[in-house]
Amino acid sequence: MMSDLTKLSLAEARDAVASKKVSSVELTKAHIDAIEKARGLNAFIVETPEKALDMAKASDARIASGKACPLEGLPLGIKDLYATQGVHMQACSHILDGFKPPYESTVTSQLWRDGAVMLGKLNMDEFAMGSSNETSYYGPVASPWLPPGWDADKGRSALKGDKKGLLVPGGSSGGSSAAVAAHLCLGATATDTGGSIRQPAAFTGTVGIKPTYGRCSRWGVAAFASSLDQAGPIARNVRDCAIMLRSMAGYDPKDSTSVNAPVPDYEKAVGASIKGKKIGIPKEYRIDGMPAEIEALWQQGIEWLRAAGAEIVDISLPHTKTALPAYYIVAPAEASSNLARYDGVRYGLRVPGKDISSMYENTRAEGFGREVRRRIMIGTYVLSAGYYDAYYVRAQKIRTLIKRDFELAYQDGIDAILTPATPSAAFGIGEKGSGDPVEMYLNDVFTVTVNMAGLPGLAVPGGLSASGLPLGLQLIGRPFEEETLFSVAEVIEQAAGRMSLPKAWW
Amino acid sequence: MSVDQATVRRIAHLARIAVRDEEVPHLQEELNAILAFVEELSAVDVSGVEAMTSVIPMRLPLRKDEVTDHAGADVVTGNAPGAEDHFFTVPKVVE
Numbered sequence: 024m025m026s027d028l029t030k031l032s033l034a035e036a037r038d039a040v041a042s043k044k045v046s047s048v049e050l051t052k053a054h055i056d057a058i059e060k061a062r063g064l065n066a067f068i069v070e071t072p073e074k075a076l077d078m079a080k081a082s083d084a085r086i087a088s089g090k091a092c093p094l095e096g097l098p099l100g101i102k103d104l105y106a107t108q109g110v111h112m113q114a115c116s117h118i119l120d121g122f123k124p125p126y127e128s129t130v131t132s133q134l135w136r137d138g139a140v141m142l143g144k145l146n147m148d149e150f151a152m153g154s155s156n157e158t159s160y161y162g163p164v165a166s167p168w169l170p171p172g173w174d175a176d177k178g179r180s181a182l183k184g185d186k187k188g189l190l191v192p193g194g195s196s197g198g199s200s201a202a203v204a205a206h207l208c209l210g211a212t213a214t215d216t217g218g219s220i221r222q223p224a225a226f227t228g229t230v231g232i233k234p235t236y237g238r239c240s241r242w243g244v245a246a247f248a249s250s251l252d253q254a255g256p257i258a259r260n261v262r263d264c265a266i267m268l269r270s271m272a273g274y275d276p277k278d279s280t281s282v283n284a285p286v287p288d289y290e291k292a293v294g295a296s297i298k299g300k301k302i303g304i305p306k307e308y309r310i311d312g313m314p315a316e317i318e319a320l321w322q323q324g325i326e327w328l329r330a331a332g333a334e335i336v337d338i339s340l341p342h343t344k345t346a347l348p349a350y351y352i353v354a355p356a357e358a359s360s361n362l363a364r365y366d367g368v369r370y371g372l373r374v375p376g377k378d379i380s381s382m383y384e385n386t387r388a389e390g391f392g393r394e395v396r397r398r399i400m401i402g403t404y405v406l407s408a409g410y411y412d413a414y415y416v417r418a419q420k421i422r423t424l425i426k427r428d429f430e431l432a433y434q435d436g437i438d439a440i441l442t443p444a445t446p447s448a449a450f451g452i453g454e455k456g457s458g459d460p461v462e463m464y465l466n467d468v469f470t471v472t473v474n475m476a477g478l479p480g481l482a483v484p485g486g487l488s489a490s491g492l493p494l495g496l497q498l499i500g501r502p503f504e505e506e507t508l509f510s511v512a513e514v515i516e517q518a519a520g521r522m523s524l525p526k527a528w529w
Numbered sequence: 530m531s532v533d534q535a536t537v538r539r540i541a542h543l544a545r546i547a548v549r550d551e552e553v554p555h556l557q558e559e560l561n562a563i564l565a566f567v568e569e570l571s572a573v574d575v576s577g578v579e580a581m582t583s584v585i586p587m588r589l590p591l592r593k594d595e596v597t598d599h600a601g602a603d604v605v606t607g608n609a610p611g612a613e614d615h616f617f618t619v620p621k622v623v624e
Contacts, residue, residue: 125604237585250584279589348567359544366545368617373610379620384547396546400556401563403544404532413530414567419580421573426584460559461566477584502585 028053033097033209033263034290040096043086047096051079051140054098058142058207063182063529066192066202068103068161069111069144078140085138094270095138100208102199103144104151105131105254106243110141114245115159116149118365118390120372128243129275130212130254137270142208146198149392150362151219151247154466155455156197158394163452164197166190166227167205167525170451171490175528182529190449190492193223193466199257200227204524210258210267214244216251217350218445218470221482224257225444225495228484228522230264230512231257235502236477237282240275248357249280251350251474260521261483261512265289268505284503292506293513298332300511303437307343308469310446317443317494320485324441324496327518328511338437340428345421346472351464352405352418353475358395359402365390397460426476433501439511442469444482444495469497479505483512484522493522530568531561 028050031039039045055072075098082096101107103115106124113119127135135141148158156164165186169178173188181189192201196213200223203211213220215233224231232255239254246252256267269290274283304325309318329335367373367386374389376382391399405414432440446468456463473480478499485496496515500508532540537557541548548556602615611618 348570370608383545388547399544400540404540416580420575420578422581423578459562
């Protein structure tokens, strides 16, 4: 048996389990132990070790009978936004207090169909609204990356306190990115409405892909902004993401926006040549006040792709600047509608009131956290009579313009677009957004355009900042051409060298 | 555009979120910060541009209007904070 099974990549673990070098039960136990020791990070909010071991035993039995599936016996973490039958699912909100869905989300049911093992539910920003995992009802997640200059003792003592000063793992999929980076699971499900897969991946030195809108079913994933939400994986390398996405993607008649197109074997694209691919470099992503190290990282990425035979082309996406403000109209508007269902009647929290209306109002005031209440109110305002055209319809027109920018670039033969993933490295817990909510929103400036245009986007580590923290590059693809992203990302991963993740100090 | 305190209370009521008096000034500030942030959109020329309805061009599929998934009343009311005989219970609505 190998020494530390949690250090295997998902692909390595798959091969070890399939060739019976390691059993799924051994692999699963190693991860259950790692999760127990890492409770201070607060990445898992619910652990399901018994369920995991049952699933692992079933996997080992299937392997013994020669019936192994693509993810057979591989332990994964599941973001709390996904419905998991009979297991806690609260979108990390108080308003879903005690909710155990009687059904399974399509994406997770496909993971179990393919043999994966569930380790538990992962922390996240409440209803996926946040960029730092600090809006969770269950408290913030600490990144496994120590702040510059901190030693393990200082880190451990901060974990016991309010975690202030430790780094955020990004958000909203902060539990997913932290758990993957800390080797608590081989991979994790995540979701991305404005950057919630790519920004956490960039902050933790992991890889994440938001597929094309419609590639993965949204059925059974708590809705935030339905026209922007997409499911996707976070894992420790490009190949692992490709393997997970193949199982997560696919047509689902229960989601009317899911696309009925065959799912390719994404892993085959990993390692494919990118010679002659045209990579667009959009000048509008060179924003004011961008740190020099982000600019240098981007330049380095360009050089790596050129060296691999890609053709680098300067492009223009003129409406880039409008994407973030337009997003902060569209997303809250859809959220205010989607979250209307949480009223204290059919599930979750109920706070009594003197009549039914005050019961609704009290339940929603206590059940939703500050950021969620704020976004529901903004959404309610921009949809209200007299403002609908000025705000919502205008934002949807701008969305058409944003998408057209990309279409024109792709018509000119661009295969993929390279940008930085985030405007900075990870910041500290408690550092941002306490005064002005917009300060936090600016984190998504490079990622949000991709959701507005429905395109696939992938974040891959490009290197470290001057203070030793991971920085990510983003690749944006043509609709349903995730394979190109995997091929190009693999080139970056090979050139940058596999990210060396922090050793356990927690 | 910016909101005054009366508007903050009106929005909160429309959204069915109770707000305490002392929360109103702070909420007003936050909402106005967001509205100021989105203000730059009013300068974008959108004449002749169609509002987006579907980000990936597709036809909304239709299916037969029939029961496809029936979990049963126990399951449907199983998570309710108040339920009796397979009904959701709420505070009295009609006197």
